[in-house]
Amino acid sequence: MYAIKTVPLEVIIPLRHKVLRTGRPISECTYQEDAVEGCFHVACFDGDKVIGIASFYPEPHSYEASDNVWRLRGMATDPDYRKQGVGARLLEEGLRFCSQSGGEVIWCNARVEAIPFYSKLNFVIKGDEFQLPGIGPHYFMSKTLV
Numbered sequence: 001m002y003a004i005k006t007v008p009l010e011v012i013i014p015l016r017h018k019v020l021r022t023g024r025p026i027s028e029c030t031y032q033e034d035a036v037e038g039c040f041h042v043a044c045f046d047g048d049k050v051i052g053i054a055s056f057y058p059e060p061h062s063y064e065a066s067d068n069v070w071r072l073r074g075m076a077t078d079p080d081y082r083k084q085g086v087g088a089r090l091l092e093e094g095l096r097f098c099s100q101s102g103g104e105v106i107w108c109n110a111r112v113e114a115i116p117f118y119s120k121l122n123f124v125i126k127g128d129e130f131q132l133p134g135i136g137p138h139y140f141m142s143k144t145l146v
Helices: 009-020 086-100 112-120
Strands: 003-007 040-046 049-058 069-077 105-111 124-132 136-144
Touching (some): 003 009, 009 049, 086 112, 105 112
Parallel strands (some): 069 105
């Protein structure tokens, strides 16, 4: 059984780099939002090995009218552990904390290939496809927590 814990930023950077910023400078793996008050990071462990990560922080978005909106960013699962429920468990843990903190909505910029994953967890697309430079096509997706 895997363990999920809240962790400091430096614990998640190597997997962010490996999965989300492959071939790019590791400096691109720290986001401005990592310094936002309230930000937290969760990691899934297989023993001592980090196999999944996600970051959450309060951030409003123009698509969402709620006063308490959270953003999911930097979610990744080690390729050797995909299709084993790691991502869903990470997301459940993060959403539980966001909800306990008064969160009403969670949103993310989902890579096109991740849309089926988020859709299974009741996230919905709003708006049109857009490009993140150097990363590729994405959609805004959100889920109501309350």
